[in-house]
Amino acid sequence: MAAEGAPEAGASRAGEFQELRSLLFAIAYRILGSVSEAEDAVQETWLRYQATATEPRSAKAFLSATVTRISIDVLRSARVRREEYPGPWLPEPLLADPYADPARAAELADSLSTAALLLLERLSPLERAVFVLREVFDFGFPEIASAVGRSEAAVRQLVVRARRHMDAGRPRFEAGRAERDELAGRFLDAFRDGDVDGLTALLAADVQLVGDSGGRAPRWAERFVGAENVGRVLADLLALFARIDGTLEPRQVNGRPGAVFRDRDGKVLNTWTLDIRDGRVQTIHTVNNPDKLRHLGPVGDAWATLREATSAARPTD
Known part of the structure; x- marks a missing residue:
């Protein structure tokens, strides 16, 4: 029976992953500022999901946590390359955010702007990740703490610090x-x-x-x-x-x-x-x-x- 159920479980996971893929890319891109690196992080997330022996209680929580951890690791190594980058470094241009949430379209667009992504470059990889999860996608503190391997209290401090850095760099008045x-x-x-x-x-x-x-x-x-x-x-x-x-x-x-x-x-x-x-x-x-x-x-x-x-x-x- 287990052998017969395995393909069904695989198909179920593939379906869940596809439903969440746009969210995973949206998280990874905002952490990394790179389309190619975000796509690689999403693909690695799928491979790890496939290889997980136990069934996660929440596919969204598992996949979001996994793509966040992968993105943090990638960003840490990318920081070294960006310090040696010839001339100004800018994020890879994105013409359309695949994560379309009409109710929060304007807010999500603001978090995609080149100016916002350059402000995020001022944060540590951990600060950047928790800021994206909390301020952009409204994840709860327990979920974020589990994703980044920190206590809830530590995550709250990271969010406050990240928000302060971001607010200090934003212009006071922006055009509609x-x-x-x-x-x-x-x-x-x-x-x-x-x-x-x-x-x-x-x-x-x-x-x-x-x-x-x-x-x-x-x-x-x-x-x-x-x-x-x-x-x-x-x-x-x-x-x-x-x-x-x-x-x-x-x-x-x-x-x-x-x-x-x-x-x-x-x-x-x-x-x-x-x-x-x-x-x-x-x-x-x-x-x-x-x-x-x-x-x-x-x-x-x-x-x-x-x-x-x-x-x-x-x-x-």
């Missing part, structure tokens, strides 16, 4: 979604239309342009500050982009207005995420590292694209 989308639309339209004046008029005086190339793409926008400097870079980029017949695809990137840039063959070159506040673009985060773009589809050769654009700009005899 409607305002963000309207201004971002005007900004991206200006870029698409080649309207340099329209672009610069929407930049905050202390705007920042931060680019993540990881040494794997042209470092054209590693870090620029100020409307004049950023405006100059955008004007140069606009001219280069026009020469290679590139396309701009407005998208929500990490729950914020942004865009995917493609070459003439439709291959991804980079992504933008726009932080908007006080009626101006405050920060443009651009991911150019091809290793961080592969999950979005075929990736273009940024070096070849730059050579083509530069060559087209040279005067001919």
Whole structure:
């Protein structure tokens, strides 16, 4: 009888795992800031679930705890690599959160933003994990304590400390979604239309342009500050982009207005995420590292694209 029941038990576990897969990815991505590492953590969670001899009382509790522990371990080793990362490090862009909870859509989108994920980088791996489980997904303290192997009292202290760090780094006032989308639309339209004046008029005086190339793409926008400097870079980029017949695809990137840039063959070159506040673009985060773009589809050769654009700009005899 046990042998006959084994396939049924396996099928049942597979069904439970698939139902919870989007939640597991959502937890792992917020802890890790990496699509590829989050997917690996989810897959490892499934392998451990398969190999568990006893049936957990709660599949959700077991799987959430397992993916959290795996993500903490991965983040600890990733921290060393990020310290040695060439240039600014940004999270891998996510166009759509597979964990869709309409009742908490705005709250979940806020926790996905590039700005929020960069704030989470300030926390220890343990603080980051308990903050994500408690503040984003509203897990109870007993569940979190079991997941991270700490007492409930210790978890409460970790949450308080993490919340304090996050609150200290957040801007006091943020634009609402409607305002963000309207201004971002005007900004991206200006870029698409080649309207340099329209672009610069929407930049905050202390705007920042931060680019993540990881040494794997042209470092054209590693870090620029100020409307004049950023405006100059955008004007140069606009001219280069026009020469290679590139396309701009407005998208929500990490729950914020942004865009995917493609070459003439439709291959991804980079992504933008726009932080908007006080009626101006405050920060443009651009991911150019091809290793961080592969999950979005075929990736273009940024070096070849730059050579083509530069060559087209040279005067001919």
